[in-house]
Every structure is written in C-alpha cells, then in structure tokens.
Amino acid sequence: xxMPMKTNLTINGxxxxxxxxxxxxxxxxxxxxxxxxxxxxxxxxxxxxxAAKLDGKMVNTCVCLVAQADGHRIDTxxxxxxxxxxxxxxxxxxxxxxxxxxxSGAIQCGYCTPAMILAASELLSRQPDPTEDQVRDALSGVLxxxxxxxxxxxxxxxxxxxxxxxxVESIGTSIPIPLGWIPGxxxxxKPESDVLPGDLQPSASSKVITPMxxxxxxxxxxQTESWHHVGKPEIKVDAIKLVQGKPAxxxxxxxxxxxxxxxxxxxxxxxxxxxxxxxxxxxxxxxxAVLTWQDIPRVVYSTAGQxxxxxxxxxxxxxxxxxxxVGDRVAFVAAETEAIALKALELIEVEYELIPELFxxxxxxxxxxxxxxxxxxxxxxxxxxxxxxxxxxxxxxIGDVDKGFAEAxxxxxxxxxxxxxxxxxxxxxxxxxxxxxxxxxxxxxxxxVPFHVRRQLAPVLRLPIKRIRVIKPRIGGGFGGxxxxxxxxxxxxxxxATGRPVLFEYTREEExxxxxxxxxxxxxxxxxxxxxxxxxxNAMYALSDTGAYGCHALTVTGNTGHKGMALYVGDGxxxxxxxxxxxxxxxxxxxxxxxxxRGYGVPQGYWAVERHMEKLPENLD
Amino acid sequence: xxVDYHRPAKLEDALQLLRQTHLKYIPLAxxxxxxxxxxxxxxxxxxxxxxxxxIHDRGNTIEIGATAILQMLLDTPQLQSEFKxxxxxxxxxxxxxxxxxxGTLVSASGRSPFTTACLALDATLVxxxxxxxxxxxxxxxxxxxxxxxxxxxxxxLPLKVDFRYDYVARTPADLPIVCVGVAQWPSGRTRxxxxxxxxxxxxxxxxxxNDGADIAAMNAYSQAGDQWASADYRQEIAGILVKRCMVx
Numbered sequence: 079x080x081m082p083m084k085t086n087l088t089i090n091g092x093x094x095x096x097x098x099x100x101x102x103x104x105x106x107x108x109x110x111x112x113x114x115x116x117x118x119x120x121x122x123x124x125x126x127x128x129a130a131k132l133d134g135k136m137v138n139t140c141v142c143l144v145a146q147a148d149g150h151r152i153d154t155x156x157x158x159x160x161x162x163x164x165x166x167x168x169x170x171x172x173x174x175x176x177x178x179x180x181x182s183g184a185i186q187c188g189y190c191t192p193a194m195i196l197a198a199s200e201l202l203s204r205q206p207d208p209t210e211d212q213v214r215d216a217l218s219g220v221l222x223x224x225x226x227x228x229x230x231x232x233x234x235x236x237x238x239x240x241x242x243x244x245x246v247e248s249i250g251t252s253i254p255i256p257l258g259w260i261p262g263x264x265x266x267x268k269p270e271s272d273v274l275p276g277d278l279q280p281s282a283s284s285k286v287i288t289p290m291x292x293x294x295x296x297x298x299x300x301q302t303e304s305w306h307h308v309g310k311p312e313i314k315v316d317a318i319k320l321v322q323g324k325p326a327x328x329x330x331x332x333x334x335x336x337x338x339x340x341x342x343x344x345x346x347x348x349x350x351x352x353x354x355x356x357x358x359x360x361x362x363x364x365x366x367a368v369l370t371w372q373d374i375p376r377v378v379y380s381t382a383g384q385x386x387x388x389x390x391x392x393x394x395x396x397x398x399x400x401x402x403x404v405g406d407r408v409a410f411v412a413a414e415t416e417a418i419a420l421k422a423l424e425l426i427e428v429e430y431e432l433i434p435e436l437f438x439x440x441x442x443x444x445x446x447x448x449x450x451x452x453x454x455x456x457x458x459x460x461x462x463x464x465x466x467x468x469x470x471x472x473x474x475x476i477g478d479v480d481k482g483f484a485e486a487x488x489x490x491x492x493x494x495x496x497x498x499x500x501x502x503x504x505x506x507x508x509x510x511x512x513x514x515x516x517x518x519x520x521x522x523x524x525x526x527v528p529f530h531v532r533r534q535l536a537p538v539l540r541l542p543i544k545r546i547r548v549i550k551p552r553i554g555g556g557f558g559g560x561x562x563x564x565x566x567x568x569x570x571x572x573x574x575a576t577g578r579p580v581l582f583e584y585t586r587e588e589e590x591x592x593x594x595x596x597x598x599x600x601x602x603x604x605x606x607x608x609x610x611x612x613x614x615x616n617a618m619y620a621l622s623d624t625g626a627y628g629c630h631a632l633t634v635t636g637n638t639g640h641k642g643m644a645l646y647v648g649d650g651x652x653x654x655x656x657x658x659x660x661x662x663x664x665x666x667x668x669x670x671x672x673x674x675x676r677g678y679g680v681p682q683g684y685w686a687v688e689r690h691m692e693k694l695p696e697n698l699d
Numbered sequence: 700x701x702v703d704y705h706r707p708a709k710l711e712d713a714l715q716l717l718r719q720t721h722l723k724y725i726p727l728a729x730x731x732x733x734x735x736x737x738x739x740x741x742x743x744x745x746x747x748x749x750x751x752x753x754i755h756d757r758g759n760t761i762e763i764g765a766t767a768i769l770q771m772l773l774d775t776p777q778l779q780s781e782f783k784x785x786x787x788x789x790x791x792x793x794x795x796x797x798x799x800x801x802g803t804l805v806s807a808s809g810r811s812p813f814t815t816a817c818l819a820l821d822a823t824l825v826x827x828x829x830x831x832x833x834x835x836x837x838x839x840x841x842x843x844x845x846x847x848x849x850x851x852x853x854x855x856l857p858l859k860v861d862f863r864y865d866y867v868a869r870t871p872a873d874l875p876i877v878c879v880g881v882a883q884w885p886s887g888r889t890r891x892x893x894x895x896x897x898x899x900x901x902x903x904x905x906x907x908x909n910d911g912a913d914i915a916a917m918n919a920y921s922q923a924g925d926q927w928a929s930a931d932y933r934q935e936i937a938g939i940l941v942k943r944c945m946v947x
Contacts, residue, residue, distance in 0.1 A: 083704065100704040123734070126791065135797075138731075143733070145745065219793025220793070
C-alpha cells in the first residue's frame with residue numbers, strides 16, 4: 079500500500095484535511111466525505127454524473143485526482159438551495175434552477191440531475207440570458223440516458239428567466255385552448271409549435287427552438303375544475319430530494335464497519351476450476367472474507383427477475399466449479415477497502431482445465447457440440463434441453479402455414495441479424511447488505527425487481543423469505559438490465575460470512591463483461607404473397623443467443639415473434655384466417671449472458687419484420 | 700495505478716521527475732485520460748503550477764502553452780471558426796474545462812478531431828528542455844520515443860491559413876467515423892488530414908496546390924477498415940468530405 083497524502087480541500091466553503099491515496103479520484107473523496115450528490119457513473123469522464131465545480135468550472139471528478147484539487151475551491155450540488163419547508167426555521171428554499179427542474183418535470187431517474195443543475199448554475203453565473211445553444215453546450219458534459227435534454231433545457235431557460243426577474247408560466251395553470259383552435263376542424267394536425275398560445279411561442283430573436291412549456295396541451299371539461307389532481311400538474315414525488323442531490327440511491331448509504339466487495343471474474347470462456355486456493359488472499363491484512371464455490375451452498379437457481387414459477391431453466395449457482403464465459407464468477411472478496419479487496423483478488427490462485435469454447439450460436443445445436451451445461455442439478459423448464467445447448471424452444475403455428483405458402487405466387491426469404499447491446503444505465507449495479515436489529519438480512523439494491531430478489535435468493539442463502547428485507551431506493555436507470563438478480567447474492571453471502579455490512583458496486587467494465595445485454599439474434603423470414611401483394615403466409619425463425627445462462631431466454635424471444643408476427647397478417651380471407659409461423663431456438667453459448675432490455679425482445683422482431691416487408695414490394699412486379 | 704504524485708512549481712523540477720528511472724513518471728495535464736493507466740504502477744507529475752497555459756499572438760502564428768485548456772482556445776478570437784468546430788467535436792463542455800492541448804495531442808487516437816485539425820494546420824510542438832521544434836506529423840508516429848523524459852511546452856499554429864473541417868459520425872456528438880481537416884495557405888499550399896481511424900490521424904496530402912485532394916484522401920484511407928466502418932465506406936466518405944471542405 080502507498081503512503082497517503084494529506085490534502086487541503088475547500089468544499090462548499092468549508093475546509094477539510096483529507097488523507098488521500100496518490101491515485102484516488104476526487105469523486106471517491108467527495109463521496110467518502112458525505113457529498114453524495116456526485117455520482118459514480120463511468121470512471122472515464124464520459125457521463126458527467128460525478129461533476130462538481132472546481133474553482134467555478136465544471137469538472138468530472140472521476141477523472142480528477144484528489145491531489146489535483148488540493149488548494150482549489152470545490153462546489154457540489156449540496157451548496158445550492160435547501161428544502162423550502164423546515165418547520166419553524168426559515169430557509170432560503172430551493173435554488174431557482176432546482177425549482178425549475180422540479181416544476182418542468184426535468185427529472186427522470188434523477189441520477190444525472192445534480193450534475194445538470196450544477197452545470198446550469200455555472201452557465202447562468204457567466205451568462206444570465208443564454209441562448210438554447212449555450213444551454214445545450216453547458217449541459218453537453220452530462221449524459222442523460224433516460225429522457226434526453228428537452229425538459230432540462232426548458233428548465234434552465236425557465237430558471238434563467240426567473241433569475242432575471244421575468245414572469246414565467248405558473249406551474250399550476252393549465253394551458254388554455256389556443257385562440258382560433260377549434261378541435262375537429264383539422265388544426266390539430268398541425269405541429270405543436272404551430273398551435274402554441276401566443277405567449278408561449280418561441281421568440282425568433284432569442285434563438286430558442288425549445289419552447290418554454292411546462293404543461294402539455296390539456297383541454298379541461300368544465301366539471302373537472304373541482305377535481306383536486308386530474309388535469310393539474312403534479313411534481314414528481316421525490317423531485318425535491320433529487321434536485322438537492324440527497325442520498326437517494328443504493329450506494330448513497332453508509333453503515334458503520336462496512337466492507338467493500340469485489341468479484342474475481344473468469345479470464346477464460348469455458349473451463350472447470352481444477353484447483354482454487356484463496357489462502358494467501360485470506361491472510362492479507364484487511365481482508366474479512368474470501369468465498370469460493372467450496373465455501374457456500376450449491377443451490378441451483380435462475381437470475382432472471384420473473385414471477386414464480388420462473389419461466390425458464392434453473393442453471394445458475396452463486397459460485398460454481400465451472401466457468402462459462404469471460405467474466406463469469408470465480409470468487410468473492412470482502413475487505414476493509416476497495417484497494418485491499420483488489421489486492422486480494424490478485425492473490426487467489428486458480429488453475430483452470432480448459433474446455434472447448436462455443437461462440438457460434440449456429441453450431442450450438444449441432445450433434446457433438448460442446449455442452450455448456452452438464453451439471454446434474456440443472457432444472458428444465460418446458461422444452462429446454464441442456465444436452466442440446468437448448469435453453470428454450472418455441473414452436474407456434476397459426477392457421478395452415480404450409481397451405482398458405484402453397485397458395486402464394488411468390489415466396490420471399492431474408493435473413494436479419496441483431497447484435498448484442500448493453501443497457502448502459504448510468505448508475506451501475508450496486509447493492510448494500512447488512513443484518514438489521516431483528517436479524518433480518520437487509521438487501522438495499524439498485525433493482526427493478528425487489529420482490530423477485532427476496533423470493534429467489536431465500537433458498538440460495540438458506541434463509542426463509544421472512545428474514546430477508548429488500549429495499550429498492552431510487553435507481554439510476556435500469557432499462558431491463560436490473561430486471562435481474564445479478565449481484566445481490568454476492569454481498570449477501572459476504573454479509574452472512576462476516577456478519578458485517580457489505581457494499582458491492584459494479585465498475586463500468588463489469589457492466590460490459592459480467593452483466594446482461596439484449597439477446598443477439600439471427601432471424602430468418604419467409605413470406606408468401608400473391609401477385610397483388612396479399613400475404614398468404616408469414617414465417618419467422620429466430621436463433622437467439624442467450625449466452626452462458628438462460629435468464630429471460632424463453633420470454634424475451636417469445637416477444638420477438640408474438641409481437642412482430644402480429645403486424646402483417648394478409649388481407650381478405652387471409653386476414654380472417656391468417657397463416658403465421660413462429661419458431662425459435664434459444665441456445666447456450668460461451669458469450670456473456672443476455673437478459674431483459676427495454677422492449678424485451680420486440681425490437682429484434684420488429685427490425686426483421688419491418689425490413690423484410692420493406693424489401694418485399696420492391697421485388698414484386 | 701498511480702502510486703506517486705508530484706506538483707512541481709518549476710519546469711526543471713518537472714523534467715527531473717520525468718527522467719526518474721525507479722518508477723515510470725508521466726506528465727499529468729488535465730487528467731481526462733488518466734484512467735488508461737490502471738494496470739501498471741506509475742507516478743504522475745502534475746503540470747498545473749508550471750504556468751504553461753499562456754497564449755501569444757505572433758501575427759502569422761499563435762503560440763499556445765501546452766497546458767492551455769481546450770475551452771481557452773474557443774475563447775481565442777484569432778483562431779479559425781472551423782478549427783473551433785473541431786474543438787467542440789473533440790470534447791464535451793466539462794472535459795474542455797480540464798483537457799489541455801498537450802494532453803490531448805499526446806493521448807489522441809486516430810479518432811481525435813482536434814488532432815486531425817492540428818495535423819492539417821501543420822502544427823509545431825516545442826519540446827523542453829532543448830526547445831526543440833517538432834512537426835506534429837512527425838511527433839504523432841513517435842510519441843513515446845520523442846517525449847522520453849521531455850515535455851511539450853508549446854504548440855504553434857499558423858493563423859493566416861484558411862481551414863475547413865467536416866465529419867461523419869453515428870451521432871453529431873459522437874467521435875467521427877471519418878473526419879477531414881483541410882488547410883489552404885495563401886500560397887496555394889494545401890494540407891489534408893484525415894481522422895476517424897487508427898492510432899493517429901493521417902496526413903493525406905501536402906502539396907503546392909489543391910488539385911486531386913479528394914483522390915489523395917481516398918487513397919489514404921484505402922485500407923482504413925475496422926469495426927466502425929469498412930475501408931470502402933471510409934474511402935468514399937473521405938473524398939466527399941474533402942470536396943465539401945474545398946467548396947465550403
């Protein structure tokens with residue numbers, strides 16, 4: 079370990095003496111000092127959720143060393159505003175920017191919101207009357223994965239007007255019916271900007287393209303005047319805490335004696351662990367626990383966050399003696415600091431017995447293909463068959479598809495591919511576990527499926543469900559990636575092993591190598607048509623690569639055909655009795671597992687169907 | 700992993716640290732690329748107190764200190780507007796507040812718009828301690844070798860040169876798949892630099908006239924295929940972008 083350096087930090091006007099490692103980031107220091115408004119996002123300066131002001135300028139603190147900030151003035155979101163109602167104590171209330179973000183609905187997950195507000199405050203401090211271009215440039219360093227920038231831009235322009243002393247549209251006022259706009263006479267087809275009330279029209283001189291609207295266009299029937307909520311704007315229930323950067327997310331919470339967890343990931347795609355020796359890691363000072371497959375119960379389960387009974391195979395273990403992709407789990411470590419935990423990972427000796435790899439989903443079903451899942455504990459669901467690398471199979475015929483093809487004048491076939499895509503939520507997967515005063519295991523986790531976490535982990539941890547409490551705080555984006563019981567068991571096992579609180583947070587690299595993705599698919603389309611273009615039969619075959627584990631294998635790919643193949647069903651008698659086929663094989667490979675991702679299998683199917691239909695008439699006479 | 704940090708106040712002290720052999724020391728400019736050094740133990744020499752961020756207008760040229768941040772260039776009226784377009788394309792607002800000229804050139808990949816623009820403008824680097832002047836084109840191919848124990852202190856750019864920049868990317872804010880910088884001197888001298896591919900931007904042409912600039916660009920990218928785009932695509936686009944820059 080290296081000698082810590084003593085640094086002098088001036089944060090929000092207050093001086094701190096902070097002992098830093100030479101390579102420690104300012105982000106880490108600020109969070110350790112309790113400034114949770116700076117968020118961990120990317121570690122590479124790309125996303126800006128960690129931004130703070132350094133001598134008044136916006137800086138991404140994940141790529142700024144504490145030592146670099148020594149002697150400089152640092153301002154975080156905590157320097158702006160406060161809750162407007164603090165009982166008997168009078169307060170300055172929210173900063174106009176914070177108020178505008180609340181009123182304009184400029185907050186979705188809220189993870190990037192503190193950085194956006196800080197960036198806007200920096201802009202308004204040097205340019206009180208900014209153009210929209212200037213606002214967009216000022217916000218360009220902060221990546222919003224949820225909503226885009228329309229509402230934040232509106233909020234900044236609104237706040238700027240307030241700070242200049244100008245009147246702005248009241249948040250509580252519904253937009254009146256524009257003059258000259260009569261429903262049913264065709265005007266509603268005009269673009270929205272054409273039918274804005276006069277006072278909301280963007281002014282040409284200000285170069286504002288985004289109108290400063292707060293409310294959508296709503297027309298109220300007279301009797302709704304007496305209603306309390308319908309037809310009236312409501313602020314997001316947790317907007318006020320999010321604009322202040324309060325500790326709302328899973329990692330923004332500390333427990334005394336908290337350990338930091340790290341996972342040793344497999345460097346090979348397919349192997350048996352011939353030997354694993356964690357003795358040197360366990361001897362390292364500051365290491366509280368090292369767990370391998372030999373140390374915890376061997377319980378087969380599914381990591382897919384889905385209702386009971388899980389509509390998929392049980393094919394996962396918290397830790398196994400076999401690894402199935404580069405990034406698969408080999409060991410868990412809990413230590414006093416992240417640096418110690420990382421050092422401990424280096425000290426774990428692993429001897430792998432390599433197994434041939436399977437990367438081509440097209441070869442997965444071939445006789446003689448290497449088997450990804452040969453463990454006896456594997457539990458099938460429906461047609462899954464690990465002896466064929468088949469995680470799930472779908473065969474659906476509606477009508478008489480073969481007859482439909484026989485009746486066609488022309489048959490068109492085409493192949494379409496969809497690649498692997500990562501969800502890239504700005505907040506990584508993060509979980510904190512601890513025993514509470516009733517000896518319940520508390521799992522505070524960034525998840526989309528808190529109840530599934532509790533139910534699915536109970537047998538894995540050998541705890542009754544009632545002794546697990548899952549807390550789902552705000553999450554900084556999920557997009558399906560957190561519809562997975564992905565890392566909760568890591569921290570939970572380590573808390574059980576040590577009796578201490580454990581925090582486990584994925585790095586951005588881990589999000590790519592050891593989280594989930596959209597299912598890559600190869601889709602074959604076959605469509606029979608009459609000469610006039612009438613579809614007589616339509617068939618889709620999807621070969622879906624679920625990777626090393628079958629999480630969401632069946633249900634995601636089910637949507638690919640269920641939704642996509644309902645779009646085009648022919649005309650006339652073929653509409654009354656369409657002929658549709660949807661077959662799919664969802665196969666195991668040694669790729670990182672796929673899972674849920676916004677749209678849940680539908681985009682893959684829509685892409686193939688729409689592109690195929692687009693090409694089809696081009697080839698008709 | 701960074702295991703040692705120094706913030707010298709004098710250039711001589713910085714150079715002495717960079718010449719240490721017991722540990723690899725690298726200059727720390729803005730720090731925006733510091734995450735690349737997470738595998739090996741290194742020491743860093745923070746340049747922020749060396750006062751190397753001055754900008755001097757010398758008439759036909761402008762001398763810019765190596766630790767001047769990209770945002771300072773945007774606020775420098777003498778620089779060409781299309782050059783500023785490349786700076787805006789290089790980094791977001793937050794990164795422009797800390798990313799320095801020197802650091803950007805040292806850490807640039809072939810996809811760097813700013814480095815492509817500087818290459819087209821035939822930028823010259825001044826390297827301490829000797830004050831040696833090295834053309835950017837020469838430097839880019841030999842970066843680590845040239846800088847071993849030395850430090851860029853200044854970048855010199857020509858001012859009386861017409862400069863154009865254009866690019867194609869997946870989104871307006873994404874790094875380019877192909878970008879083009881075209882610099883034309885009053886004498887007719889024309890330099891075309893291409894970015895968007897490889898380890899460094901590439902000089903496609905440096906000639907007394909602009910004849911055949913688009914063909915030169917296409918030839919320069921005849922093998923420029925990778926996971927982002929095929930060589931055929933890049934060739935075609937490079938030629939089109941050069942034509943646009945010539946017309947524009």
